Amino acid sequence: MNSSHLPANVRGPDSESLSDRFARVRTRSLELCEPLAPEDMTVQSMADASPTKWHLAHVTWFFEQFVLAPRLPGYKPVDDGYHYLFNSYYYTAGEMHQRPSRGLLSRPTVDDILAYRRQVDERMSELLETADAETAFLVTLGLNHEQQHQELMLTDIKHVLAQNPLTPAYREVVASGGPAAAEQGWHGFPGGIVEIGFGGDGFCYDNETPRHRCWLEDFGIASRPVTNSEFMEFIAAGGYRTPELWLSDGWATVQAEGWATPLYWRSDGNNFTLGGLRPLDPNAPVTHVSYFEADAFARWAGARLPTEAEWETASRDVEMTGNFVESDALHPMGRDQSGLRQMFGDVWEWTASPYAPYPGFKPLTGSLGEYNGKFMCTQMVLRGGSCATPEDHIRPTYRNFFYPHQRWQFSGFRLAVDA
Amino acid sequence: MNSSHLPANVRGPDSESLSDRFARVRTRSLELCEPLAPEDMTVQSMADASPTKWHLAHVTWFFEQFVLAPRLPGYKPVDDGYHYLFNSYYYTAGEMHQRPSRGLLSRPTVDDILAYRRQVDERMSELLETADAETAFLVTLGLNHEQQHQELMLTDIKHVLAQNPLTPAYREVVASGGPAAAEQGWHGFPGGIVEIGFGGDGFCYDNETPRHRCWLEDFGIASRPVTNSEFMEFIAAGGYRTPELWLSDGWATVQAEGWATPLYWRSDGNNFTLGGLRPLDPNAPVTHVSYFEADAFARWAGARLPTEAEWETASRDVEMTGNFVESDALHPMGRDQSGLRQMFGDVWEWTASPYAPYPGFKPLTGSLGEYNGKFMCTQMVLRGGSCATPEDHIRPTYRNFFYPHQRWQFSGFRLAVDA
Amino acid sequence: MNSSHLPANVRGPDSESLSDRFARVRTRSLELCEPLAPEDMTVQSMADASPTKWHLAHVTWFFEQFVLAPRLPGYKPVDDGYHYLFNSYYYTAGEMHQRPSRGLLSRPTVDDILAYRRQVDERMSELLETADAETAFLVTLGLNHEQQHQELMLTDIKHVLAQNPLTPAYREVVASGGPAAAEQGWHGFPGGIVEIGFGGDGFCYDNETPRHRCWLEDFGIASRPVTNSEFMEFIAAGGYRTPELWLSDGWATVQAEGWATPLYWRSDGNNFTLGGLRPLDPNAPVTHVSYFEADAFARWAGARLPTEAEWETASRDVEMTGNFVESDALHPMGRDQSGLRQMFGDVWEWTASPYAPYPGFKPLTGSLGEYNGKFMCTQMVLRGGSCATPEDHIRPTYRNFFYPHQRWQFSGFRLAVDA
Amino acid sequence: MNSSHLPANVRGPDSESLSDRFARVRTRSLELCEPLAPEDMTVQSMADASPTKWHLAHVTWFFEQFVLAPRLPGYKPVDDGYHYLFNSYYYTAGEMHQRPSRGLLSRPTVDDILAYRRQVDERMSELLETADAETAFLVTLGLNHEQQHQELMLTDIKHVLAQNPLTPAYREVVASGGPAAAEQGWHGFPGGIVEIGFGGDGFCYDNETPRHRCWLEDFGIASRPVTNSEFMEFIAAGGYRTPELWLSDGWATVQAEGWATPLYWRSDGNNFTLGGLRPLDPNAPVTHVSYFEADAFARWAGARLPTEAEWETASRDVEMTGNFVESDALHPMGRDQSGLRQMFGDVWEWTASPYAPYPGFKPLTGSLGEYNGKFMCTQMVLRGGSCATPEDHIRPTYRNFFYPHQRWQFSGFRLAVDA
Numbered sequence A, B, C, D: 001m002n003s004s005h006l007p008a009n010v011r012g013p014d015s016e017s018l019s020d021r022f023a024r025v026r027t028r029s030l031e032l033c034e035p036l037a038p039e040d041m042t043v044q045s046m047a048d049a050s051p052t053k054w055h056l057a058h059v060t061w062f063f064e065q066f067v068l069a070p071r072l073p074g075y076k077p078v079d080d081g082y083h084y085l086f087n088s089y090y091y092t093a094g095e096m097h098q099r100p101s102r103g104l105l106s107r108p109t110v111d112d113i114l115a116y117r118r119q120v121d122e123r124m125s126e127l128l129e130t131a132d133a134e135t136a137f138l139v140t141l142g143l144n145h146e147q148q149h150q151e152l153m154l155t156d157i158k159h160v161l162a163q164n165p166l167t168p169a170y171r172e173v174v175a176s177g178g179p180a181a182a183e184q185g186w187h188g189f190p191g192g193i194v195e196i197g198f199g200g201d202g203f204c205y206d207n208e209t210p211r212h213r214c215w216l217e218d219f220g221i222a223s224r225p226v227t228n229s230e231f232m233e234f235i236a237a238g239g240y241r242t243p244e245l246w247l248s249d250g251w252a253t254v255q256a257e258g259w260a261t262p263l264y265w266r267s268d269g270n271n272f273t274l275g276g277l278r279p280l281d282p283n284a285p286v287t288h289v290s291y292f293e294a295d296a297f298a299r300w301a302g303a304r305l306p307t308e309a310e311w312e313t314a315s316r317d318v319e320m321t322g323n324f325v326e327s328d329a330l331h332p333m334g335r336d337q338s339g340l341r342q343m344f345g346d347v348w349e350w351t352a353s354p355y356a357p358y359p360g361f362k363p364l365t366g367s368l369g370e371y372n373g374k375f376m377c378t379q380m381v382l383r384g385g386s387c388a389t390p391e392d393h394i395r396p397t398y399r400n401f402f403y404p405h406q407r408w409q410f411s412g413f414r415l416a417v418d419a
Helices: A018-033 A052-071 A082-086 A099-104 A110-128 A133-162 A228-236 A248-257 A291-300 A308-317 A366-370 B018-033 B052-071 B082-086 B099-104 B110-129 B133-162 B228-236 B248-257 B291-300 B308-317 B366-370 C018-033 C052-071 C082-086 C099-104 C110-129 C133-162 C228-236 C248-257 C291-300 C308-317 C366-370 D018-033 D052-071 D082-086 D099-104 D110-129 D133-162 D228-236 D248-257 D291-300 D308-317 D366-370
Strands: A186-189 A192-196 A212-216 A219-222 A270-273 A276-279 A348-354 A380-383 A400-402 A416-418 B186-189 B192-196 B212-216 B219-222 B270-273 B276-279 B348-354 B380-383 B400-402 B416-418 C186-189 C192-196 C212-216 C219-222 C270-273 C276-279 C348-354 C380-383 C400-402 C416-418 D186-189 D192-196 D212-216 D219-222 D270-273 D276-279 D348-354 D380-383 D400-402 D416-418
Touching (some): A018 A052, A018 A110, A052 A110, A110 A133, A133 A270, A192 A308, A308 A380, B018 B052, B018 B110, B018 B133, B052 B082, B052 B366, B110 B133, B186 B308, B212 B308, B228 B291, B291 B348, B308 B348, B308 B380, C018 C052, C018 C110, C052 C082, C052 C133, C052 C366, C192 C308, C212 C308, C228 C291, C248 C291, C291 C348, C308 C380, D052 D082, D052 D110, D052 D366, D133 D270, D186 D308, D192 D308, D219 D308, D248 D291, D291 D348, D308 D348
Antiparallel strands (some): A270 A276, A348 A380, B219 B416, B270 B276, B380 B400, C192 C212, C348 C380, D186 D219, D348 D380
16 A cells, blocks of 8 residues: 555545445446446447446445455455456456456346445445545545446447447437537646646545646647537548548548547437437537547647646636536537636547656555556546546546547547647 | 248148247247346357347347238338348348347347237237238248247357356256267168158258259268267377368368367366256267367268268158257257167257258249358258257258358267268 | 379370479479569468469479488488478478468578579489389379469469559460350250269379269250350449349458459459450450359359369360460460360369369378368369460369359359259 | 758768768668568568568658659659659658558569669759758758668568578678676766757757757666666566566557567577577667567566656767667677766667657648658657667657557667656
8 A cells, every 4th residue: 555645535525424425426326327228238339348237346346356355354255256257457466357358248147236236335334434544545446436437337338329220328318409619719828837746635546646847838728628510620621531630540540440520420410429319519529539530630720739737737727617427418518608618527638648657656556556557658648527427536637548549438629739 | 932842731740730839939939038137138259149139039020021021011010120130131131230240239128129029929920810821831931940040049148158257057957967878880871872852741941952863872870979978089189189180271270269179168077058067978979069170080080971961861760859959958968779869959960061052952032042042152061950959840851051160059970981 | 102093194295204294394383483573473462372482492392292202212301491481281291381471481582492493303303213103103293283383373473463553464475365255055964873083094183083973963054154244244233232142151252352343353444464454355254253253143144153073074075175374375265166165274163062072082191181182171163274274284073172252363164054 | 841940960970961971871771782682672571561672662762752853843753653652651742552561562673673773863963963951951851761761671671581480690790799788877867957859950850859848857867778688587587477567558468479578589598680590698788679578677677767858868978879780780789888878879768758749849841741740649759779770860869769569679778767
């Protein structure tokens, strides 16, 4: 345990106890499954995604493995076979079932997994009554982990349903057509030495540390993310057919995959959403674009993407509210508002920064050190959370990361310029 | 409609009416699903196999497409989207969902498909009351088709469950350890002009016609299929490591797939069966071997596989009884019996014959001509049915066919020799 | 050595001595390389094909391995490393370099390989002076083997040159535009018991034996192969877009490969030939078609392909002359001639027969048993030789074989019908 | 033309004229081919590498396309077909032959390409007599480009020869066993604002600009690269079998490729070098390691790789001499020397820095902007040149870049630590 990451305050909403938070977050996972049939929860639509029931079991295993087993003397796992099935990528914790084969597992069934959750929750409630600081940290980590998987449950099931010619909706969703997006403006920031990374109280992931200095030149950042109507201009201008706008790997991907629009756009002007097929909202932030597409758009627009240091610096005085999963829209929306806005919620924003360790970065010790650090290569940082992110899960220093070709997350972007 | 295939008698067990047979066969499909959860019925474990619920829906679509639509004026499909999803390979009937993607379809759910079956069954019962001969043929074809899929439901779910590290059983099965297998003897047959192919009353597939002459040299055929204990000798003798025993494509497959035993054998002496992990029964016919393995064993044994003409000729006086699906063993068994035996049931027997059209073969007209004829290339003929075949589905002239590398069916073999 | 295959007469043209034949065939291989640069002789354009220099070395290794080593006591190979590199698929002779990697071998150079040939030829000439019958058989086998590779050298280099956007010609070739093709007629043959397979004096491959009886129904066979102009009608009629004309595997290949014409046809009406780009000759037999295309054409035409027994029976009274490699056209040509014609030369003719062992077939003993027998699965038989076949290499009983999707050989077809 | 990159001084060695430099560099490419046969120069051993003759032609096309065509009015290309064949990746200059298919081109032959070079050199010599500053820049860029390809010619042909079971040497090379490597020490550098990037006279690539500030924390850097003997300790300690030492993508690569040593190491203690098989020199810097291996070693050693800013800062006072291609060793060597050493030559050193644009980076305008900028994603920066780099080609600010899994370059690494 690397105690430097032990937070002074690991609670969520003010005055919520750890037990309450545990109950709230765990229940939330089940609520997300309410619209789903067992069949939905079983399918794996691609190697990058996991079946819903696998998510439900994996986050539960996480508590067994990293909280119950080390903290409850003599703890016996609920099922000896689950460790192999539900370990995701913690090699130091043992062997695991291969990720692309998660959809081959018809058993344990959803009912089996719900029973598994109940059994683990019971043991956890014993533990939570007398949790010390380190236990509190581990539980908090486990709950943040579960919240990450809640977002993946939504993006993964969206991908499953989108493969189906019947285009079934995840559930009824309130019309996502929000107000018109305000004009894009620019907000300038002076360069100099800035500090970024987590330095406060409360919980953070190890990859947000240490808080450190870096040098920035003067820069400007767009007041809001790029919208669907703006992205349609890029398409109309031949963006997807113009190799000089693209990174070399991006162009290769466009050719290999036959990309001509963001993911989930249909040629009839509709768009597959968690609410089923819906007309594309021109005012909403464009989403389900890869880093390659964000970068190509920026080049076409004579701009660039912000670095994560620029993004974090710009976010300092922005209120951390927005269209999170609690709004129940489950899709990005336009917003008619002035000032620097929508930095939180709606869409994860691709930055120009490769996901790399901060100077002096030390991963958590033990298996939990595998959580973030080993992915610090060939992925890009995204910031700000999305319409599928729990509101109390995000921070200005939060570093999300995906490969530059991936686009099944609610990923969008905003522009930046040199001053 | 190619009326030459209209059978005089399309009934199953004596005096069973077509309606009764329809009800019996359709019900049987549902009975086979009783041990399964919706999750089991959704998974596709490889491109060659299909999810259980897809089978249930496809055989139902078959009645809609080939019986109800052409026979009931103004018939409206139960769901307009199902034609695309549940057409398997009938290009003349329209476009279809790609086979390897059947496991991506979480919807329609199992419940939806059961409702679909009920609706189709209702319309079918109307039709069956007044069925003319051509309708009776089509219904009989549809029921035989459903029986074929019943066998595939068993072999496909076996493959799904076998991928699972938890090795779940399909259901409790009576111990398959049968009596010791009698010694293998040889039965000689004189050569000359023989006739093979279907020439009787009752139903047959188009690929069994026309009955025709062919020339055979004298031959001998083994009294029973090769057993597990005999196949273990082949393994012990280095059979899987000796390239000169194998066809060239067979050896390439052994190398590429790392084959060292039949499918479902474990290194601990157990064997994955529909009843879960079970000790390998040395007396039972070896099963889940590919044509390549059957051929290599035969070469090692100084013998060969029989041609389908030899097999059919040898089967003339053999009673068509045996270990079919109705025995509920769901696995091949040894049998201590004299004479030429086990030609029917237990295991499909690979023959040396490529699956090719009989001289003068004419496929059924229309879409149903796609049922068999278009597969007459690069596959091998198997004969005799297996422990997963319905008893009233098999005939001495029945030609089953699979690619020489495939082994997830209950496929075994018996030896033959030149006289 | 399986002495039943020892021929009474292993010579080529009358009264040619074995030494003369050896010199003639070996020299011919070098003559075929005259138009080629070392660079041409190094490239492997696909896994099915081999570099020219590999062919030159492999056929030489064949003499070292199967003649010199067993017949010359104490024989030392020219280079110890060559056995591994130039063994093609004789597992009983030892390990080998993987076929798809032959194009990675820049060494030995062409000059090295020519030196290798000279050294082997010198030792062979010693041996030929005192060859006994068994040696004579082995040498004859080696020369037939080299002639097969001479044909492959032409078809493989054609494939190499066809990949090149510069479309270089192999060499100047006399215009292949032959006379108009005569109308296609039909020649009827009565059914009954026929004998096929090699039963005469002289050399044959083991796969042509034993001569044996089979039963044929009455049949008709086309007087000549299908021509380019006839195949263009099939294309114009949408043949490549009509799934019901195709075998299931054929249609999958058409889709996967995007086939819309035979190999080497260009959209501008030209055709890549060994003489470079040339206008397509409507009168010439269609060539570079797969079995799948031949079969689909036949179905479209309301006919079928002949079986090999039918083809061999029909060829009985046909003179074994035609457009072979000696004519130097290096492309099939039309012929204005009456009667049953062009059965030999021009194009290898796909038959409806899967390549399978004849009843009672015994491969040669030892490594040479790997020559033919182990390929008797999932390939189809072709008959008659082509414009790239040496004239003294072909026989009416000669069985060539390729996979049904392959089309880089000079493969065409003629139609047949049930009587 | 982005004139900000026009150098004041584009010459190589003092007082060498541009014409002389052109002649010297162009001749050098031919000298590198002297040990090679046309067969060697034709083979492409993997998609990442190119045939020698393709390199010779491509660098010549570069002068045609970017110097002769825009600068000589009415210039006619030597061969109209070469533009398509020898354009590498300049989409704005037109369509191109696919990279993985370069080895399929037997024509133009080596002789054809040598003639092509002579013709272009003649036209270039006309132009060089009256070159203005912009022409001088373009020619200098073309010569640096050719020098980069000279290094690739060596690493690519090494890969070709290494595929060959005969293990042919590129040429006789002086024994690479150098003196023992001195002990590794550490050199500390204080943090603060530093400037990196090219800011001087003379030529540089656009990716080295602009010179800019960045913030560094205190750091230490190793006095020399990691040696073979040190890397052998990592292997002996189970480095390749310990997943927690590896980045996630690195471990996946180790598993998929079966890596257990650096590239070209043999299990018998030998090492494939341009001089053929040679005993592994324990004192030489380890080479042919991927970023993944460098990173895993560093983690195992309790250190890390330096960032490129750290590396460049540390290199400030290091003399730019070392084991370059001119030493003719063609392999890294140990050096018994004190101080911070071997930063230039021997091996390209992987840094911890993803290859990304410097703040304010502007690519060259026009097609030449595709030279570097579009690769700024998912690759890692290497610094310092290697034993295959021309001495006058390297600079302290030079940024080389490869994907983290690639290891066919002479790539090694040195360690760094936080202060």
